Amino acid sequence: MSDRGTGTTTRQMTEAPVGAVFVWCNSRTAYPQELAKKLGRDDLVVRPMSWLEPRNVMGRDFPGVIVDHAAHLDSEGYAALHYLRTRGVLVAG
Numbered sequence: 001m002s003d004r005g006t007g008t009t010t011r012q013m014t015e016a017p018v019g020a021v022f023v024w025c026n027s028r029t030a031y032p033q034e035l036a037k038k039l040g041r042d043d044l045v046v047r048p049m050s051w052l053e054p055r056n057v058m059g060r061d062f063p064g065v066i067v068d069h070a071a072h073l074d075s076e077g078y079a080a081l082h083y084l085r086t087r088g089v090l091v092a093g
Contacts, residue, residue: 008069013041017090020064021045023052025071032068052077057084067093 013022013036020043024032027048036044052067053076065084067073071093073081084091 009035010039012066012069012093013039013044016041016044016066016092017064019043019045019062020066020090021047021051021062023047023049023065023067023071023093025049025068049077052080054080054083056080062089064090064092067091069093 009032013032016022022032022036022044024046027050029046029048032046036042036046049071052065052073057065057080062084065081067077067081071077081091
């Protein structure tokens with residue numbers, strides 16, 4: 001793991017519900033996976049930004065979906081988060 005600073009992403013991961021999905025800001029998920037492991041959050045499911053689409057969340061239960069603070073959502077991402085929120089899923093980011 002590189003010598004990146006700790007801050008907002010660390011806080012997001014630390015405060016995430018057990019078993020939450022953590023959506024990283026791009027497709028390279030090695031860093032957030034290592035960070036989650038370093039923080040003792042092996043329960044987090046790290047997904048790339050491209051995962052955040054309605055077809056991946058509809059009909060599924062999640063304890064929470066946390067979107068990395070540096071993520072830039074497209075219309076599919078906003079639609080997926082809207083779907084989750086209307087079903088009472090904790091959405092943060």
